[in-house]
Amino acid sequence: MKKDTVLVVGSVAIDDVETPFGKRVGAVGGSAIYFSMACSFFTKVCVVGIAGTDFPRDTIHALNERNVDTKGLVIQEGKTFRWGGKYHDNINFRDTLYTELGLFEKFDPKLPEEYRTVPFVFLANIQPSLQLKVLNEVASPRFVACDTMNLWIDTAHDELLKLLGRVNMLLINDFELYDLTGEYNLIKGLEKVHDLGPEYVVIKKGENGAYLSSKGRLFFSPAYPVRKPVDPTGAGDSFAGGLFGFLATTGRINFRTLKKALIYGSVFGSICVEDFSINNLLKADHNLVEKRYRFLRNLVSLL
Amino acid sequence: MKKDTVLVVGSVAIDDVETPFGKRVGAVGGSAIYFSMACSFFTKVCVVGIAGTDFPRDTIHALNERNVDTKGLVIQEGKTFRWGGKYHDNINFRDTLYTELGLFEKFDPKLPEEYRTVPFVFLANIQPSLQLKVLNEVASPRFVACDTMNLWIDTAHDELLKLLGRVNMLLINDFELYDLTGEYNLIKGLEKVHDLGPEYVVIKKGENGAYLSSKGRLFFSPAYPVRKPVDPTGAGDSFAGGLFGFLATTGRINFRTLKKALIYGSVFGSICVEDFSINNLLKADHNLVEKRYRFLRNLVSLL
Numbered sequence: 085m086k087k088d089t090v091l092v093v094g095s096v097a098i099d100d101v102e103t104p105f106g107k108r109v110g111a112v113g114g115s116a117i118y119f120s121m122a123c124s125f126f127t128k129v130c131v132v133g134i135a136g137t138d139f140p141r142d143t144i145h146a147l148n149e150r151n152v153d154t155k156g157l158v159i160q161e162g163k164t165f166r167w168g169g170k171y172h173d174n175i176n177f178r179d180t181l182y183t184e185l186g187l188f189e190k191f192d193p194k195l196p197e198e199y200r201t202v203p204f205v206f207l208a209n210i211q212p213s214l215q216l217k218v219l220n221e222v223a224s225p226r227f228v229a230c231d232t233m234n235l236w237i238d239t240a241h242d243e244l245l246k247l248l249g250r251v252n253m254l255l256i257n258d259f260e261l262y263d264l265t266g267e268y269n270l271i272k273g274l275e276k277v278h279d280l281g282p283e284y285v286v287i288k289k290g291e292n293g294a295y296l297s298s299k300g301r302l303f304f305s306p307a308y309p310v311r312k313p314v315d316p317t318g319a320g321d322s323f324a325g326g327l328f329g330f331l332a333t334t335g336r337i338n339f340r341t342l343k344k345a346l347i348y349g350s351v352f353g354s355i356c357v358e359d360f361s362i363n364n365l366l367k368a369d370h371n372l373v374e375k376r377y378r379f380l381r382n383l384v385s386l387l
Numbered sequence: 388m389k390k391d392t393v394l395v396v397g398s399v400a401i402d403d404v405e406t407p408f409g410k411r412v413g414a415v416g417g418s419a420i421y422f423s424m425a426c427s428f429f430t431k432v433c434v435v436g437i438a439g440t441d442f443p444r445d446t447i448h449a450l451n452e453r454n455v456d457t458k459g460l461v462i463q464e465g466k467t468f469r470w471g472g473k474y475h476d477n478i479n480f481r482d483t484l485y486t487e488l489g490l491f492e493k494f495d496p497k498l499p500e501e502y503r504t505v506p507f508v509f510l511a512n513i514q515p516s517l518q519l520k521v522l523n524e525v526a527s528p529r530f531v532a533c534d535t536m537n538l539w540i541d542t543a544h545d546e547l548l549k550l551l552g553r554v555n556m557l558l559i560n561d562f563e564l565y566d567l568t569g570e571y572n573l574i575k576g577l578e579k580v581h582d583l584g585p586e587y588v589v590i591k592k593g594e595n596g597a598y599l600s601s602k603g604r605l606f607f608s609p610a611y612p613v614r615k616p617v618d619p620t621g622a623g624d625s626f627a628g629g630l631f632g633f634l635a636t637t638g639r640i641n642f643r644t645l646k647k648a649l650i651y652g653s654v655f656g657s658i659c660v661e662d663f664s665i666n667n668l669l670k671a672d673h674n675l676v677e678k679r680y681r682f683l684r685n686l687v688s689l690l
Contacts, residue, residue, distance in 0.1 A: 174571045268477045270594075271614045291573075292595040293609070304686045306596070306607045311574045343689050383607045384687040386646050 085201045086128065087226075088332040092119045093132040093193050093218045094208025094231075094321070096139065096157065100168040101360060103175060105314045111361035112143045113167065115208035115231070116157075118318035121365040122325025122352040123206075124150040125373065127332045129325075130199050132156035132218060134191045136164040146366060155196045162187045175313050176290060195221045204332045207251070208321060209233050212243035219250060227337055229253035229284075231324060237263045245280060252337075253284035255324050261287055270295065274302075284342060286327070286349075288320050296339075296346045303343045306383055308354035308376050315360045319353045322365060326352030351376040388504045389431060390529075391635040395422045396435040396496055396521045397511025397624070399442065399460065403471040404663060406478060408617045414664035415446045416470065418511035418534070419460075421621035424668040425628025425655040426509075427453040428676065430635045433502050435459035435521060437494045439467040449669060458499045465490045478616050479593060498524045507635045510554070511624060512536050515546035522553060530640055532556035532587075534627060540566045548583060555640075556587035558627050564590055573598065577605075587645060589630070589652075591623050599642075599649045606646045609686055611657035611679050618663045622656045625668060629655030654679040 094116030100109045116133045123129045130153045137159060144154055163186030171178040193214055200223050207215035207230035215230055228251045236244050237260065248254060254277060256264065264280075267273035270287065274297045277285050287295040291313075293306040327349030334341040351373055358364045397419030403412045419436045426432045433456045440462060447457055466489035474481045496517055503526050510518035510533035518533055531554045539547050540563065551557060557580060559567065567583075570576035573590065577600045580588050590598040594616075596609040630652030637644040654676055661667045 176571075268479075269614065269616070270612050289595070292592070302612065302686060304609045306609070309573050309598075309605065311572065313572070340689070381689075383605060386643070386684075 085198065085203065087203055088127045088335070089130065089202050090123050090127055090204040090206060090328055090332050091130045091132065091156075091195075091199055091202040091218075091222065092116050092123065092206045092208055092325075093215065094119060094210055095165055095188060096133040096135040097165045097167050098138065099317060099361070100166070100181075101171075101315055101317055102169070103171040103315050103360075104173050105312070106360065108315070108360040112140060113318060113361060114165065115210075115318075115321040117143070117147075117362060118321035118356065118365070119206060119208055119325035119328075120147055120152045121150070121362050122322040122356070123329035123332075124152045125326065125352070125368065126329030127151070128153065129329075130156055130202060132193050132195060132199070134158045134160065134187050134193075136160060136162040136187050139164045143362070156193075156199055160187055164188075169317065171316065175316055178316070193218050203227070204328065205229070206324060206328050207231070207247070208324070209236075212236050212240045212247045216243065216247050216250075219247070227252050227331070229255060229324070229328060231255050231320070232260065234260060234263045249281040251282055253286065254282040255286040255288060255320075255327075257288045257290070257320060286346065288323055288353075290316070290319070294323070294346055294350060296342055298339050298342070301339055303339070303346060305343075305346045305350045305380060307350055308380055310354050310357055313357040316357050318362070319356045322356035323349040323353035347377055347380050348373070350380055388501065388506065390506055391430045391638070392433060392505050393426050393430055393507040393509060393631055393635050394433045394435065394459075394498075394502055394505040394521075394525065395419050395426065395509045395511055395628075396518065397422060397513055398468055398491060399436040399438040400468045400470050401442065402620060402664070403469070403484075404474075404618055404620055405472070406474040406618050407476050408615070409663070411618075411663040415443060416620060416664060417468065418513075418621075418624040420446070420450075420665060421624035421659065421668070422509060422511055422628035422631075423450055423455045424453070424665050425625040425659070426632035426635075427455045428629070428655070428671065429632030430454070431456065432632075433459055433505060435496050435498060435502070437461045437463065437490050437496075439463060439465040439490050442467045446665070459496075459502055463490055467491075472620065474619065478619055481619070496521050506530070507631065508532070509627060509631050510534070510550070511627070512539075515539050515543045515550045519546065519550050519553075522550070530555050530634070532558060532627070532631060534558050534623070535563065537563060537566045552584040554585050556589065557585040558589040558591060558623075558630075560591045560593070560623060589649065591626055591656075593619070593622070597626070597649055597653060599645055601642050601645070604642055606642070606649060608646075608649045608653045608683060610653055611683055613657050613660055616660040619660050621665070622659045625659035626652040626656035629653075650680055650683050651676070653683055
C-alpha cells in the first residue's frame with residue numbers, strides 16, 4: 085500500500101430525503117460513500133462496506149474513476165441499508181422517518197488481504213464492535229480516526245470506550261460531545277474526551293464551524309457560509325473525508341497540518357450540502373476547493 | 388465633546404437571575420449599564436437612561452470612576468425596571484420569568500445639552516421610537532449603531548424600519564436576524580438587512596461567534612471559549628460596548644478597524660459571562676483583555 089492510502093469502513097446506503105428545497109427518493113448515501121467521495125479528491129481510498137444489488141452500479145463506477153478501490157465493498161443479493169429523513173424549515177434540524185437495516189444487519193466486515201497494510205484508517209459511524217474488528221485486521225496503521233453517534237454512546241458504551249483508547253483522533257458533533265461527556269461546555273467536554281484516549285479531537289458544529297483540540301491547544305475553523313444549503317445529509321462524513329484526505333497526503337501529522345486539514349474538512353462539508361446526495365461532490369474540482377479554502381482563511385484575516 | 392466620546396441610550400435594570408451556577412436577586416443590569424461598563428474600558432461614555440431610587444448608588448459611583456458620565460441617567464422616585472430570568476442547564480437557553488417596567492414605562496429620554504455634540508451613538512435595545520428620539524437630539528453624529536429585539540421587530544416594525552434607514556450599523560443576534568428577514572440562512576438574511584439601510588451589520592451568535600458584514604465582505608470572529616459561563620445576561624450588550632469602544636478610539640471607521648472591534652466585542656462578551664451581573668466586567672484589566680484578544684487571533688492562526 086502506498087503511504088498516503090486511506091481505508092474507510094462505514095455505511096453504504098440508499099436514502100429518501102426531504103428538505104425545504106425538494107425531495108429525493110432512492111438517493112445514494114451512507115457514511116463510507118460520502119467520506120470516499122471527499123477523501124478521494126486528495127488520495128486513494130479503500131472502502132469496506134456492504135450493499136445490495138439495488139445499489140446503483142453508476143455510483144460504484146464513479147467511485148472507481150475517482151481513485152476509490154471498491155474491492156472491500158461487498159455487493160450481495162438483497163437490500164441496501166435504507167434511511168428516510170425529513171429536514172425542517174430550519175435545515176439544521178431533521179427527523180429520521182425510518183431506517184431499514186437490510187444487509188447491513190449482518191454486516192461482518194472482512195478486509196481484502198492487500199488492505200491490511202493501509203497506513204490511514206477512518207472508522208466511520210457504525211457499531212463500535214465492527215470498528216474494532218476492522219482496526220484489528222490492519223497490521224500497523226499510522227493514524228486512526230473514528231466517528232460515532234448517540235446510539236452507540238448509549239447502547240455500546242463499553243466497546244466505544246475500548247475503541248477510543250485505540251484511536252489517534254475522534255470526530256464527533258457537539259450533541260455527541262454532550263452525550264459522551266455529560267458536558268454542554270466545550271472546554272470541559274474536550275478535556276473529558278481526551279482523557280478517554282484520543283490525542284486529537286474534532287468537534288463538528290455544522291454551520292457553526294469546527295474545533296480541533298490537542299494537548300490543551302485549540303484551533304477553530306468557521307464553516308463556509310453556504311447561500312443555499314439544499315441537503316445537509318452526509319456533510320459530517322464529507323467533512324471527515326476532506327480532512328482525512330488532506331492529512332494523508334501531507335506526510336506529516338501534527339497540530340499544524342491538522343489545522344489545514346480541518347479547513348479542508350469545512351470546504352468539503354460545504355460542497356456536500358449544496359445539492360442532494362453526492363451530486364455536488366461529484367462536480368467539485370480543484371478550483372472550487374482552493375477558492376473555498378482561501379475564502380475561509382480570508383474570513384478570519386485582519387488584512 | 389471629545390472626538391472619541393460615545394453616547395448610549397438603553398435600559399437600566401435590576402435583575403433576578405438564576406443559572407445552573409447560582410442565583411442572584413437584585414443584581415445590577417440593563418443594556419446601557421453592561422454597554423457602558425465594557426465601552427468605558429476604551430473611552431468616555433455618556434449614558435442616557437432612567438432608574439429608580441432603588442438602583443444601587445455604588446454602581447453609579449463605579450461607573451463614574453470608570454469614565455462614564457451619568458448626567459443623562461435620571462434617577463427618580465420609584466422602581467427601576469426589573470427583569471427576572473432563569474437559564475437552562477444548557478446555558479444558551481433561558482426563560483423570562485417576569486418584567487416589571489416601573490419607571491421605564493414613562494421613559495422619555497432627554498439629552499443634557501453637552502451630549503448633543505457627541506460623535507458616536509449607540510442605541511441599545513429599547514423601543515425604536517425612543518431610539519429615534521435620541522438620535523434626533525444629536526446634532527451630527529459621526530457613527531450610529533443600534534440593537535433591537537424580537538418584541539420591536541413584531542410590534543414596532545415601521546418605526547424600526549425608519550430607524551434602520553438612519554444607522555450606520557445594526558447589531559442583532561441570529562434569532563433576531565430570522566425574525567427581521569424571515570431567513571434562516573445567514574447570507575440571504577444579511578443581504579436583506581443591508582437593503583434596509585445599515586452599511587455594517589453584526590450578527591451575534593453567542594458561543595458560536597459573530598459575523599461582520601459590509602458590501603459583500605464578510606469577517607468572522609469565534610467566541611472566546613469560556614470554561615465556566617456563569618451568567619450570560621448582558622453578554623450581547625458587553626459585546627457591543629467592547630466593539631463600539633474600540634471603534635471610537637481608532638479614529639478610523641472602515642472594514643479593517645471594524646474587524647478588530649468585532650474581536651474586542653467577543654472579548655468583552657466572554658468576560659461578562661464569567662460572573663453574575665457586571666461583577667467580572669468590574670474586574671477586567673488591560674492584561675486580561677489583551678490576553679483574550681491574542682487568544683482569539685491564535686485560535687484561527689495556521690502558525
